[in-house]
Each structure stands twice: as C-alpha cells, then as structure tokens.
Amino acid sequence: MEYRAYDAERDREAVHRIWYETGWLEPGKAEHEEAMDIFLGAGRALVADVGGEAECLAHTAPGSLRYLDEDLPFSCVTAVTTSRVARKQGLAKRLTAAAVAADAAEGALVSGLGMFEQGYYDMLGFGTGGYENWFSFDPARLTVKAKCRVPRRLAAADWAAVHRARLSRARGHGGCNLTPPEMTRAEMLAATNGFGLGYADGPGGELSHLMWCSAAKKEEGPYRINWLVYQTGEQFLELMALLRSLGDQVRLVRMREPQGIQLQDLIERPFQIHTLTEKSKFEHKVDAVAYWQMRVLDVPGCLARTRLAGEEIRFNLKLADPIAEHLSEGSAWRGVAGDYVVTLGPTSDAVRGSDKSLSTLAASVGAFTRMWLGARPATGLAVTDDLAGPPGLLEALDATLRLPEPKPDWEF
Numbered sequence: 528m529e530y531r532a533y534d535a536e537r538d539r540e541a542v543h544r545i546w547y548e549t550g551w552l553e554p555g556k557a558e559h560e561e562a563m564d565i566f567l568g569a570g571r572a573l574v575a576d577v578g579g580e581a582e583c584l585a586h587t588a589p590g591s592l593r594y595l596d597e598d599l600p601f602s603c604v605t606a607v608t609t610s611r612v613a614r615k616q617g618l619a620k621r622l623t624a625a626a627v628a629a630d631a632a633e634g635a636l637v638s639g640l641g642m643f644e645q646g647y648y649d650m651l652g653f654g655t656g657g658y659e660n661w662f663s664f665d666p667a668r669l670t671v672k673a674k675c676r677v678p679r680r681l682a683a684a685d686w687a688a689v690h691r692a693r694l695s696r697a698r699g700h701g702g703c704n705l706t707p708p709e710m711t712r713a714e715m716l717a718a719t720n721g722f723g724l725g726y727a728d729g730p731g732g733e734l735s736h737l738m739w740c741s742a743a744k745k746e747e748g749p750y751r752i753n754w755l756v757y758q759t760g761e762q763f764l765e766l767m768a769l770l771r772s773l774g775d776q777v778r779l780v781r782m783r784e785p786q787g788i789q790l791q792d793l794i795e796r797p798f799q800i801h802t803l804t805e806k807s808k809f810e811h812k813v814d815a816v817a818y819w820q821m822r823v824l825d826v827p828g829c830l831a832r833t834r835l836a837g838e839e840i841r842f843n844l845k846l847a848d849p850i851a852e853h854l855s856e857g858s859a860w861r862g863v864a865g866d867y868v869v870t871l872g873p874t875s876d877a878v879r880g881s882d883k884s885l886s887t888l889a890a891s892v893g894a895f896t897r898m899w900l901g902a903r904p905a906t907g908l909a910v911t912d913d914l915a916g917p918p919g920l921l922e923a924l925d926a927t928l929r930l931p932e933p934k935p936d937w938e939f
C-alpha cells in the first residue's frame with residue numbers, strides 16, 4: 528500500500544466523499560465540512576490512494592495522558608475511514624499502523640482511540656479500557672444543593688478560550704488532553720444545536736468551568752453534555768445546579784459520569800424514575816460501555832514514568848505485538864514486541880533482555896497496556912485476555928498495580 532500525507536488542495540473533495548459515504552458528513556450541513564477541514568489541519572492526516580484518488584483516511588492528534596501524577600506524550604487516533612469502493616483491502620489497518628508508527632517515532636509513549644467495534648484495533652495491539660457510565664436523567668431530579676450564578680453563554684466562536692479551559696481542567700488517572708486547539712474548534716462546530724454555558728473565575732477572567740452541549744431536540748431534550756470542564760468539586764456542583772435550572776423545560780440530559788463522582792448520589796429516587804420511564808423516549812438509565820482503547824508505544828519510556836505506591840516487583844516480560852505485520856518495511860518504529868526485564872514499584876523500568884532467576888509474564892501489548900493502566904487486574908486479564916504468568920506473579924502484579932480507574936475524559 529502506498530500512502531502519503533493528506534494534501535488539502537488535492538484531496539479535500541475526495542476525503543469529503545469518504546465521510547459522506549460513511550455518514551460522518553450529511554448533505555446540507557456546510558459547517559460540518561468546515562469542521563472536517565479544520566480537524567484535518569490539526570495533527571497528522573494520511574491518505575491511501577486507489578486509482579489516483581484518496582479512498583482511505585487516517586488521522587491522529589497529539590496530546591498527553593495522565594498516568595497517576597505524570598503527563599505522558601500521547602497520540603490519539605481520531606479518525607479512520609475507508610470509502611465504499613476500497614473496503615476490505617487492508618487499507619485502514621495499514622494506514623492506521625503507519626500513523627501510529629510515525630507518532631511513536633516522534634516520541635508518543637501511548638496511543639489511544641475510540642473503537643467502532645471490539646476486535647478490529649486489537650489487530651494493531653490496542654487493548655480495551657474500562658467501562659464508562661453514561662447517565663440519562665431528568666435534570667429536575669438533581670438534588671444538588673448548590674446554587675448557580677448567571678452563566679456566560681458560549682458558542683463555537685469561543686473555541687480558543689474553551690480549549691484553554693479544557694486543557695487546564697482537573698484531570699485524574701487516565702485523563703487525556705488533545706493539544707491542538709483546532710480539535711476543540713472542530714468539535715464545537717460539528718455539534719448538533721451546540722451551545723455552552725460557563726463561568727470565568729480564572730485569573731484574568733479565563734474560563735474556569737463550563738459545559739458544552741448538543742441537543743437532538745432543542746425544546747424538551749434529550750441534551751447531551753459533550754464535555755464538562757471544571758477544576759474543583761465546587762465548580763462541578765455549580766455546573767450541576769446550572770443543569771438543574773434547565774429542568775423546568777428539558778426532560779432528559781445524557782452525560783458521562785465524571786471520574787471519582789458517583790452521579791447517582793445527586794439523583795432523587797433513581798430506581799423509581801427508572802421504573803416509571805422504562806422504554807420511553809425519556810428513559811432514566813445508566814449505560815456502561817467500554818469503547819476506548821489504548822496501547823503502549825514504548826515500554827521503557829512508559830515505565831520510566833510509572834511511580835507506584837506498592838511493593839517493588841521484578842519479572843521477565845515476553846511481549847507480543849501484532850502491529851509489525853501491518854507496517855511497511857521502511858517503518859523506523861516496528862512495535863514493542865520482545866523480551867524485557869521489568870521492575871514495577873516506586874521507581875520502575877524496563878530493560879531489554881531476560882533474567883533466568885525471575886518468573887515470566889507473557890502478554891500481548893494490548894493486555895499489558897490494560898494491566899499497566901489499571902483497566903483490569905492481571906488475575907482478571909489472565910482469564911479473558913492474552914496474559915499469562917505464574918499465580919504468585921499475577922497476584923503480586925494485582926497488589927502493586929492498584930490504580931484508580933483510568934478515565935480519558937475526552938471523547939475520541
């Protein structure tokens with residue numbers, strides 16, 4: 528497969544056609560084409576040609592991933608699409624592998640993405656993250672006691688300030704930022720009936736906390752909170768109070784449960800309202816879905832930034848990485864397969880090689896990433912994923928890798 532960098536002048540029409548064919552663009556929504564153009568201008572866009580025209584597109588954007596207290600260079604696969612005429616030729620797989628390899632060669636330590644289905648990106652070494660809880664609730668049922676002040680209206684034109692606020696929001700373990708401001712700009716432009724409300728309590732009047740919403744039905748909802756940005760618990764509660772203030776009109780809001788918060792605590796009689804609304808268009812419910820995936824791009828690089836509170840353990844790691852099969856001969860980065868001696872603890876590292884005196888963990892890079900991130904413990908992954916080792920080692924890994932649940936808190 529020959530691939531090349533996306534060239535807006537040459538490929539714009541062809542990539543629009545791909546997105547019309549996949550349903551990611553809809554006729555009559557010019558602002559969505561503009562959003563796509565802005566989005567492609569940020570980060571790395573690669574195309575593969577068939578018959579001289581771009582028929583497959585992959586895009587990645589740079590960012591950072593919070594691992595406990597460390598910020599790791601991160602690359603996000605933000606779009607992978609193949610047109611109707613070029614499916615099942617391996618274009619998407621190889622183009623995505625090429626984009627990930629290019630980002631790894633430039634120093635990204637971890638790659639992440641939102642999957643369309645389980646299984647596909649496993650072929651490139653990605654492992655599935657934990658469940659995200661999506662709450663659908665009537666904002667009038669929020670029991671939050673805090674009061675909200677009059678907020679500021681936010682629109683797509685405020686993208687630069689909104690992006691700054693997103694980057695400085697509170698982030699926990701697994702929290703991601705995509706750094707190009709154009710990512711926020713494009714998302715805001717592409718939102719259906721998008722609107723934002725927020726507060727500017729930051730130094731010099733910077734936005735401190737806000738919500739950005741889209742509304743399938745503007746009148747009674749549902750509204751979707753595309754993102755919630757805040758730096759403190761008080762700010763979060765003010766945003767919840769603000770949401771409640773819409774409750775005389777809006778019957779349903781859908782939002783992702785923020786890290787560390789049990790949203791159900793703030794909802795009045797959640798079981799009663801679920802029973803009353805079951806199967807209605809305003810159904811109160813929680814959907815749990817594991818839809819994001821990540822993979823380590825550099826094992827020593829990630830472990831050098833891994834500082835764990837648990838007891839130190841050392842072991843041999845035999846890592847398999849399927850991405851190399853999908854990379855061209857010339858690719859400088861070829862995945863992370865191989866043998867390592869790993870130390871995990873307050874100071875961690877990984878060194879190529881093996882030590883006969885240590886026990887061995889054999890894993891795919893996807894399963895190893897899930898364990899390292901804390902998406903699932905080693906003993907559980909040994910049951911359902913490609914990860915194996917002596918029981919004593921698995922239990923020691925469970926004890927040392929006691930991490931908060933990773934939550935990217937960024938839709939990708």
Ligand SMILES: CC(C)(COP(=O)(O)OP(=O)(O)OC[C@H]1O[C@@H](n2cnc3c(N)ncnc32)[C@H](O)[C@@H]1OP(=O)(O)O)[C@@H](O)C(=O)NCCC(=O)NCCS
Binds near residue numbers: 643647
């Ligand atoms: C998803 C998409 C990009 C794949 O494009 P493609 O160029 O046809 O993909 P590839 O040729 O690299 O891979 C297709 C192969 O993966 C397999 N595959 C697809 N989904 C899979 C899954 N969940 N698990 C395992 N294998 C899967 C297919 O069966 C096919 O195998 P085959 O060629 O042996 O029949 C394309 O269908 C598309 O554009 N879909 C709409 C947009 C979209 O959802 N994009 C992904 C965003 S995350």
